[in-house]
Amino acid sequence: MDMQLHRDKWQIHVKHFYEYITTRLLHEKTVRIAGINQVDITRDIGNLAHVHFAANMFSLPLKTAETPKGVFTEHELWMAAAVIFASVFHDFEPTKSHPLRKVARKLAQALGGLIEMNVKTVIGTSFASKLIDSYRESDNPLAAYGIHMIRALTETGMSAHELAFSQILPTAAAMIPIQGQVFTQLLDFYLGPGDQHLPDIQKWAALDTAEADDKLLHYVQEGIRLNSTFGMYRHANVEHTFEEYGRQIHVKPGDNVFCSFVDAARDASVFPNPDVVDLDRPMDSYLHYGMGPHTCLGKGMSQIALTAMLRVVGKLPGLRRAPGPQGELKKLPRPGGFYVYMREAQDSVFPFPTTMKVHFDGSVPEMPTTAKE
Ligand code: HEM
Incomplete structure (x- = not known):
């Protein structure tokens, strides 16, 4: 029996959204050169899918061809989130600390202000906010979750300002770059040292069954275990x-x-044969979402999102790295097994991956009919 029958509605919505947005971005961003499809799977797919997710959930005004009056373009929103996150967790270069914090503060104020406006329309009692609210709930399931989350948080007595700046902004600013980073890291593994598993990933990606979901989820977990930081x-x-x-x-x-x-993550007492991809490892042995009372709040959502993305990318026929440096994830080692990544022009480094180009044959899979933005 299909696992989807046993899933909560939100899980199905998240899965469908990520299958939809990954496919849509592939359609938009792939260029065809001399019969070969090329796409920057990090810059334009892995990093942007979560921008669209957060923008939908928290009604952030993305500036797109359809919505030219929006505030941030999709790449700007990714960069804003990455800079805010970096100013908290990657502020380790003394000569860059001051400008980093200055820019992060400016971006956080702009983004937080937009989130606060959205919170006010959600908790507001005015006729206008009720009207916007009813429109959103029926039109977009992710926005409906965002609205319910905001309402639940207001029951703690927090003001719209506190809620925006202490809860939603940090969550959105963290999830966008982290999810993007993990996606690139796991794909970098399956296009590199773990590439013998790619045919099996492609086999499962072609199926939309509970078993396929489960296999792909295990591939995601193993890819993160073996290649994430x-x-x-x-x-x-x-x-x-x-x-x-x-x-x-x-x-x-x-x-x-x-x-x-x-x-x-390679401790043999927890992960026997630690360097090997093993799809039978217990799900609760993985560490990367943390443990105990502060376990990652987005764990379930992240696993569904990354599994959906791996399925869509796994459907690309003949998926492989673009030849030469543009297909490599250029990174510089840091202590503790960590890395910083070279930017596209290779003139500076950044805490998150910004570019990795891939090629594939044939065509991008058809848009799924299950979800819309
Ligand atoms: C949908 C995406 C995600 C969301 C919304 C999210 C959200 C959160 C939140 C709100 C917390 C704080 C929990 C608390 O303190 O009680 C948290 C913690 C954490 N998250 Fe996530 N997260 C996401 C993705 C990820 C990913 C992809 C990873 C790594 C693979 C990750 C790793 C962690 C870890 C290790 C902690 C614990 C930090 C600590 O205890 O110091 N998260 N996450």
Whole structure:
């Protein structure tokens, strides 16, 4: 029996949205050169799908050909989210810290202000906001989730300003670059060291069954485990001494410790044969969404989104890297197994992947009929 019957409605909506937007972006962004299709799978697909998701969910005014009066173009919105996120989590270059924080503040104020306006129309009681509200709910399921989330959050007593700046803006600004980064990292793996799995991914991508969803989800989890760069800060509760990078490290209770997941994700006691893609690993063994009370709130949504995207990209016949440097994900190593990425012109680095071009044969799959924006 199809797993979709056992799914909550929101899961089906998220899946359909991501299948729709990934296909639509592929149609829009693919160029055909000498009979070969080329697309920047990072810049124009992996990074932008989540921009559209967040824009739909939180009614952010995207500037597109159909909506020229919008405020941010899709690439601008990605960059705004990436800069805001980087100013919190990647502010490690002293000479760039001041300009980074200055720009991030400006962008956060602009984006947060637009979110606050949306929150006000959702919780407002005016005739106009009710009218906008009823239009949105019937027209767009993702916006309806955004509206319900805003309403639930207002029950905590937060003002529209607090809600926009302390809840929605951080969530949107984090999910856009993280989701994009993870998608590129897992695809980089299956177009690189894990490319022997690509034919099997393509086989499952062609099927829309519960079993295919499950296999693709496991491929997503394994791709993230083997090629992603995550970690988090934790307060130490116990004293501990260990060696890392040739140095003795002494941790005292109360110390703030950065725990990288890169090595932990290959811990053979948790992941037997750690360097091998194994689709039978228990889903709760994966670390990359965190653990305990602060486990990632977007875990379920992220897994459905990335699985849907892998399915669409897995349908591209003859998917392969573009030849030469443009098909490579150029990155520079940082301590702890982390990376920074070269920008397209290769003149500077950025905390998130910005470009990786692929080729494929045939044509982009037909637009799914299941969802619209
Ligand atoms: C739909 C996309 C996503 C959304 C909406 C989202 C949202 C969130 C939120 C709100 C939290 C804070 C939870 C809390 O403190 O109680 C969180 C935590 C976390 N998220 Fe996500 N996230 C998303 C995608 C991801 C992805 C793709 C990863 C990595 C693969 C990830 C890894 C984490 C981790 C490790 C934490 C825990 C951080 C800590 O405990 O310090 N998230 N996420």
